[in-house]
Amino acid sequence: MPAAAVVAAHQLGLTFPTADGDVVALSDVNLTIDKGEFVSFIGPSGCGKTTFLRTIADLERPTSGTLTVNGQTPEQARRSRAYGYVFQAPALYPWRTIEKNVALPLEIMGYGREQQAERIRRTLELVNLTGFEKRYPWQLSGGMQQRASIARALAFDADLLLMDEPFGALDEIVRDHLNSELLKLWDRTQKTICFVTHSIPEAVYLSTKIVVMSPRPGRVTDVIVSDLPRERPLDIRETPEFLAIAARVREGLRAGHSYEEAV
Numbered sequence: 615m616p617a618a619a620v621v622a623a624h625q626l627g628l629t630f631p632t633a634d635g636d637v638v639a640l641s642d643v644n645l646t647i648d649k650g651e652f653v654s655f656i657g658p659s660g661c662g663k664t665t666f667l668r669t670i671a672d673l674e675r676p677t678s679g680t681l682t683v684n685g686q687t688p689e690q691a692r693r694s695r696a697y698g699y700v701f702q703a704p705a706l707y708p709w710r711t712i713e714k715n716v717a718l719p720l721e722i723m724g725y726g727r728e729q730q731a732e733r734i735r736r737t738l739e740l741v742n743l744t745g746f747e748k749r750y751p752w753q754l755s756g757g758m759q760q761r762a763s764i765a766r767a768l769a770f771d772a773d774l775l776l777m778d779e780p781f782g783a784l785d786e787i788v789r790d791h792l793n794s795e796l797l798k799l800w801d802r803t804q805k806t807i808c809f810v811t812h813s814i815p816e817a818v819y820l821s822t823k824i825v826v827m828s829p830r831p832g833r834v835t836d837v838i839v840s841d842l843p844r845e846r847p848l849d850i851r852e853t854p855e856f857l858a859i860a861a862r863v864r865e866g867l868r869a870g871h872s873y874e875e876a877v
């Protein structure tokens with residue numbers, strides 16, 4: 615029997631009631647994410663990217679359809695610590711050192727001191743922050759802080775990593791560097807990654823699957839499976855294969871009339 619999909623959405627809908635009427639954040643979303651995939655969600659502001667991630671994380675409840683995470687309800691998956699979450703801002707505690715920030719979920723989950731130390735060592739090594747254990751967040755660059763928050767999300771070995779525009783606030787050179795590091799990390803750890811972005815090149819560079827979304831109502835307008843090789847040097851972005859996928863993403867965004875509508 616094939617293993618259950620890591621994420622399976624079927625006719626998923628989520629409507630927020632507001633003072634100005636209902637906001638349909640997600641409408642009829644059908645999507646399957648298998649183990650080891652790197653899936654990017656791209657689309658203009660308000661198309662439901664964050665809401666979809668938050669629904670996987672059980673931070674929002676669907677109002678119609680179904681969503682399973684590792685074959686379980688999002689609530690069961692949350693209780694079994696199925697995922698790590700990385701936010702746009704690093705969200706590190708300024709009064710804690712880097713190692714103490716990474717230790718936080720481990721403390722909450724009751725890991726012993728030795729196990730904590732081992733996991734901190736391993737995850738800081740994965741994000742190339744060995745040697746920075748005793749530093750405070752403000753002593754690190756923005757890119758390093760974001761790597762520390764990725765380490766924190768990886769510390770308890772969740773197989774699923776949810777990343778909401780983790781590099782959106784960083785300059786392009788740092789972002790390029792972190793993108794190629796993230797791909798290596800993904801390759802080494804075999805995690806399943808859901809990644810929200812506004813950047814077409816970032817989505818194409820990172821993903822095995824690109825989910826194009828459109829607002830009002832928030833919906834999926836295209837799902838593009840990438841046939842780029844797993845090994846991706848940064849200059850792959852100049853190849854015809856890469857540009858063809860980028861063109862299809864752009865086309866999908868245009869087809870949703872995303873940028874023509876008045877806000």
Ligand SMILES: Nc1ncnc2c1ncn2[C@@H]1O[C@H](COP(=O)(O)OP(=O)(O)OP(=O)(O)O)[C@@H](O)[C@H]1O
Pocket residue numbers: 630631632637638639657658659660661662663664665666832
């Ligand atoms: N708690 C809430 N209450 C009411 N409306 C909400 C709530 N959360 C999100 N929305 C609305 O749902 C829609 C989808 O929001 P969401 O944040 O998922 O979009 P997004 O694609 O992630 O946008 P961005 O790129 O700006 O982060 C938007 O219209 C938003 O205003």
